[in-house]
Amino acid sequence: MTKETILEVRKQFEEALNRAKDPASLEKVKHEFLGRKGKVAGLFSMMGDIPPESRKEMGKMLNKLKDDLSEAVALRSEAFASGKERAKRIDYSLPGYAVHRGSQHPLTRAVDDMLSIFERLGFDIAYGPEVETDWYNFESLNFPPNHPARDMQDTFYTEGGGVLRTHTSPVQTRYMSSHEPPVRIVAPGRVYRNEAISARSYCLFHQIEGLYVDENITFADLKGTIELFCRLYYGKDVKIRFRGSYFPFTEPSAEIDVSCFLCGGKGCPVCKQTGWLEIMGCGMVDPNVLKAVGYDHEKYSGYAFGLGVERMVMMRLGIHDIRILFENDVEFLRQF
Amino acid sequence: MIVSTDWLKEYIDIDMPLDELADKLTVAGIECVLKETGKRIPEGVVVGRVLEKAAHPNADKLSVCKVDDGSGETLNIVCGAPNVEAGQRVPLARPGTRFTPDFELKKVKLRGVESEGMICAEDELGLGEDHTGIIVLPDDYEIGRPYNEYFSSGTVLDIDVTANRPDIMSHWGVARMVSAVTGAAFRKAPVDLHEHGPDIHDIAEVHIENTEACPRYSARVVRNVQIAPSPEWMQERLEAVGLRPVNNVVDAANYVLMETGHPLHTFDHDKLEGNTIRVRFAEKDEKFVTLDHKERVLSEDVLLICDAQDPVALAGIMGGTETEVDENTRNVLIESAYFAPGVIRRGSKQQQLSTDASKRFERGADPNEALEYARDRLAALIADLGGGEVAKGAIDVYPEPVEPKKVSLRLDHVKRITGIEISPEDCRATLSRLGFTILHEDERSLQVEVPTFRPDVEREIDLVEEVAMNHIERIPSMSRMTISVPEAYDRFHPYVTGIRNFFIGHGFHEAVNNSLTGEEAAEKGIWGYPPLKVMNPLSVEMNVLRTDMLQPLIGSLQSNAAKKRSSIRLFELANVIEKNDYSETRAEEHYNLGVLCSSPLWGLNWAEEDKAAGIFYLKGILHHFLDDLGFHYKLNENRNRDEFEILYDIVVRKSVVGKIGQYNEGHFEKLQLKYPVAVMELQAGKLYKWYSPEKKYTPPSPYPSIFRDMSLVMDKKVKAAAILNEINQHGGKYLVDCVLYDMYIDDKKLGDDKKALSFRLEFRSDTQTLQDKMVDNVMEKLFKQIKHQYGAQLR
Numbered sequence A: 001m002t003k004e005t006i007l008e009v010r011k012q013f014e015e016a017l018n019r020a021k022d023p024a025s026l027e028k029v030k031h032e033f034l035g036r037k038g039k040v041a042g043l044f045s046m047m048g049d050i051p052p053e054s055r056k057e058m059g060k061m062l063n064k065l066k067d068d069l070s071e072a073v074a075l076r077s078e079a080f081a082s083g084k085e086r087a088k089r090i091d092y093s094l095p096g097y098a099v100h101r102g103s104q105h106p107l108t109r110a111v112d113d114m115l116s117i118f119e120r121l122g123f124d125i126a127y128g129p130e131v132e133t134d135w136y137n138f139e140s141l142n143f144p145p146n147h148p149a150r151d152m153q154d155t156f157y158t159e160g161g162g163v164l165r166t167h168t169s170p171v172q173t174r175y176m177s178s179h180e181p182p183v184r185i186v187a188p189g190r191v192y193r194n195e196a197i198s199a200r201s202y203c204l205f206h207q208i209e210g211l212y213v214d215e216n217i218t219f220a221d222l223k224g225t226i227e228l229f230c231r232l233y234y235g236k237d238v239k240i241r242f243r244g245s246y247f248p249f250t251e252p253s254a255e256i257d258v259s260c261f262l263c264g265g266k267g268c269p270v271c272k273q274t275g276w277l278e279i280m281g282c283g284m285v286d287p288n289v290l291k292a293v294g295y296d297h298e299k300y301s302g303y304a305f306g307l308g309v310e311r312m313v314m315m316r317l318g319i320h321d322i323r324i325l326f327e328n329d330v331e332f333l334r335q336f
Numbered sequence B: 001m002i003v004s005t006d007w008l009k010e011y012i013d014i015d016m017p018l019d020e021l022a023d024k025l026t027v028a029g030i031e032c033v034l035k036e037t038g039k040r041i042p043e044g045v046v047v048g049r050v051l052e053k054a055a056h057p058n059a060d061k062l063s064v065c066k067v068d069d070g071s072g073e074t075l076n077i078v079c080g081a082p083n084v085e086a087g088q089r090v091p092l093a094r095p096g097t098r099f100t101p102d103f104e105l106k107k108v109k110l111r112g113v114e115s116e117g118m119i120c121a122e123d124e125l126g127l128g129e130d131h132t133g134i135i136v137l138p139d140d141y142e143i144g145r146p147y148n149e150y151f152s153s154g155t156v157l158d159i160d161v162t163a164n165r166p167d168i169m170s171h172w173g174v175a176r177m178v179s180a181v182t183g184a185a186f187r188k189a190p191v192d193l194h195e196h197g198p199d200i201h202d203i204a205e206v207h208i209e210n211t212e213a214c215p216r217y218s219a220r221v222v223r224n225v226q227i228a229p230s231p232e233w234m235q236e237r238l239e240a241v242g243l244r245p246v247n248n249v250v251d252a253a254n255y256v257l258m259e260t261g262h263p264l265h266t267f268d269h270d271k272l273e274g275n276t277i278r279v280r281f282a283e284k285d286e287k288f289v290t291l292d293h294k295e296r297v298l299s300e301d302v303l304l305i306c307d308a309q310d311p312v313a314l315a316g317i318m319g320g321t322e323t324e325v326d327e328n329t330r331n332v333l334i335e336s337a338y339f340a341p342g343v344i345r346r347g348s349k350q351q352q353l354s355t356d357a358s359k360r361f362e363r364g365a366d367p368n369e370a371l372e373y374a375r376d377r378l379a380a381l382i383a384d385l386g387g388g389e390v391a392k393g394a395i396d397v398y399p400e401p402v403e404p405k406k407v408s409l410r411l412d413h414v415k416r417i418t419g420i421e422i423s424p425e426d427c428r429a430t431l432s433r434l435g436f437t438i439l440h441e442d443e444r445s446l447q448v449e450v451p452t453f454r455p456d457v458e459r460e461i462d463l464v465e466e467v468a469m470n471h472i473e474r475i476p477s478m479s480r481m482t483i484s485v486p487e488a489y490d491r492f493h494p495y496v497t498g499i500r501n502f503f504i505g506h507g508f509h510e511a512v513n514n515s516l517t518g519e520e521a522a523e524k525g526i527w528g529y530p531p532l533k534v535m536n537p538l539s540v541e542m543n544v545l546r547t548d549m550l551q552p553l554i555g556s557l558q559s560n561a562a563k564k565r566s567s568i569r570l571f572e573l574a575n576v577i578e579k580n581d582y583s584e585t586r587a588e589e590h591y592n593l594g595v596l597c598s599s600p601l602w603g604l605n606w607a608e609e610d611k612a613a614g615i616f617y618l619k620g621i622l623h624h625f626l627d628d629l630g631f632h633y634k635l636n637e638n639r640n641r642d643e644f645e646i647l648y649d650i651v652v653r654k655s656v657v658g659k660i661g662q663y664n665e666g667h668f669e670k671l672q673l674k675y676p677v678a679v680m681e682l683q684a685g686k687l688y689k690w691y692s693p694e695k696k697y698t699p700p701s702p703y704p705s706i707f708r709d710m711s712l713v714m715d716k717k718v719k720a721a722a723i724l725n726e727i728n729q730h731g732g733k734y735l736v737d738c739v740l741y742d743m744y745i746d747d748k749k750l751g752d753d754k755k756a757l758s759f760r761l762e763f764r765s766d767t768q769t770l771q772d773k774m775v776d777n778v779m780e781k782l783f784k785q786i787k788h789q790y791g792a793q794l795r
């Protein structure tokens, strides 16, 4: 027996201990090394062969080995004891890892929420380009050239004669140009207005357009659909008001107000004391629009609506400056 | 458009509370808010009388007045106005008067003399800008009476006029709408016209060169007018609707404009050269000074009113200084004309000048009844207010009268659009209250004549709207809905939602950036697309459309870094625009995903060291992402961009669909970022075309896997990807996975040109339990192959 033999046993023990993942295997390890016929006892039995001059030193080493091994087994055995006891040994109050948490932008979230309502009502989703032709953005929607209605929307023009779409309404005529009735779609997307950037307006915003054209579609169907949407989006107690308005591409046209959910209709600064919040425009598709896409306007009728997402989000979240929605400050984004 | 309710009552009886009326009008399509006017004088200001005025003992410019405030008390007031005199009635602010929420008048000592209030000047009461002296009130003002009571406390309707309704820009138009919603009858003010003296045709003439631009020009002359301020009632009404009184002639013209909606112009007849009016288009670069004292350079689009020699007005927009009515005017020529809407619109746009007149003409004025009524009404008013006399007759050049349109309305069509039956009686009542004439009626339809003040009504559907808007509350909400099922439902939105959720799940915040950017940023775009310019940008920083997702995300990185946000993980889904001359709009849109990451791998915590989530993290994300979508991909190093430490083209199906890389450490030096900036951009729209959400199931193998580790030492310059590739190619059919789990560099132990890579290989068969021996054979072959190819040795 040499020092190396002792070290070897120690190493073997450590490996065996590491493999012992439960009390039963620990018991085996204990038996293998510290039992009456165990490896440590085996070493002690070889003490007789040690030359007297190194016997004292070897004895010390062997005793230390026995103590260490016993302590390690005791410790591990305790660790296998109840969780409560283990908790005393490890500080489980240490915080968890700082896992990154992502978030959806409130604008796309609102779009998704609204789309999912319309999808439940059987609307399909359609898309259109952001750089549009004058025909789709204006003419097909019954905005004649040089008509004051064009002043309703400050337009960005792009080189080569395109426009940055001022609304999602061109998706109506694009979709109808390539589909036969019935059509029943909602179209989300970015739209642009050439307005100075301020707390209240930004040069782009998001809209959701809706369109349903079929035989026998009336303003009453429009009212029913919009009321259902508002109840699902704002809650069942919301009050809805339709009031006459003007859009070149619908006739009759209406604006839709919902009772202000901040003051309950009593009047507050957000609703400008009216108790109503304007949320979308709508109307019956103008016969000129149906004509523009080659539909028979005596056979088919339909409704269309369009809503501004930023307005809805700002009202809901209590945001007063629209620009924060486009700044992408992570301290803002992480709140959603 | 502001309408005074008091003035409105001249044309219609209003029996309901005004706020209720405002609501009814709003619902019927005339969006309006009821507002109080008057009551602008702060409480505490009363009519006072100056009893005595004495010099201030300590100040030359101040005086000390004793003022009676009507309560029996006499107030001692220090006043600085030069025009204060004993005996005057004046607006007196007593101590306690609150001028603003923060300013309450108190007794003060001024240069040693106590002042118990203030005698007010115009500006102090918000009545004007004059501060040269105090207001002196008429002698019939009652001492002690609150000054406010001398102001008409009216209410006005503030109306948001839609672009299609020029008729609403007048009290008449609003009165007709009130008639439609309440049923009360609309009436006009009677015109009391007395003609005297010469026939107008002997003292004036009118020639129209282009009757398409000016279909009708009518005029009257009023002679021997005394120019004076207009009477108080007229001034009050004009002020209530936001107009500033000038003199009796100008005020009367504005009054009739606001009454009827028909714009009029008055010329000083004596200043019209040759007593002639000529209507023609301007010559190119012709110059003209308008009433606002601006010299204007005209284009051929601008229609002019001229006298025998020179222009005297921009037709339908604004008059000129030369022929303006002023205090010396004696004879007035009244213009009541009709100009083509498009002509006025072009002129107004070209001159960037929008006036009360141009706004009405460009939307469409009434060429018939309102034009005539307004002309005669104004002549009568001027004669009445200015003591003049109206010359006999009127000039009226109207070669081709505009005929009212006739439109028929089928009652079943009303139902087809509104969904409800509206009785013929209700249709008739609504339309006639709005000024339409019913020419013929049977049980199925109405034949309707559209008044010429409603140029927006041309078609049957327009009549449906008139009827529907006044019955909008009666239309029920259909609770039974019909659904039309499309041939196939959209799958793009779910695809995008999947992408979004993937990145949110990996701890990225979704960003929304402006699509408009500056040329400099657009030219740096990662795809090298030529940018599409905006012709009328808001600013040079927003004069093109973005050409990639990364530049705007870098903008977000900069603004976040400026606020010391330390973990910046953003993604965005949107269109980028490539200028493409073959597209109709010269734009090709690419729906892309942009990702930017400058963050630690974990948030700072006690267990892990602070490591950056750099390019290797993002490569892991990319792998997982494309794997999820079912795409195989390759990364090809791209050395064309100096700002990147490493940049790869992401290749799917042999085409470049994305970029992934990490910027040079020094590139964002100024931002003092804690972590390197790794980015990627993928053409999500293009990938969608190849993407199939359909997945097929493969039965998982019931047999256990066998793992083998292999540590290899090789030259440093050998790429890890090459070895991985080698293993995957030659690992045999049972190799299911290979992970590079360790890289070891130790110049002393391995040599300074060597590195050690460790791989863990997983083998499995679908049909049998693999034997160690089979796997060992594969491992041996693999090692030989790598040794042969790359000179690698086992470690």
Ligand SMILES: [Zn+2]
Pocket: A260, A261, A262, A263, A264, A265, A266, A267, A268, A269, A270, A271, A272, A273, A275, A276
């Ligand atoms: Zn409110």
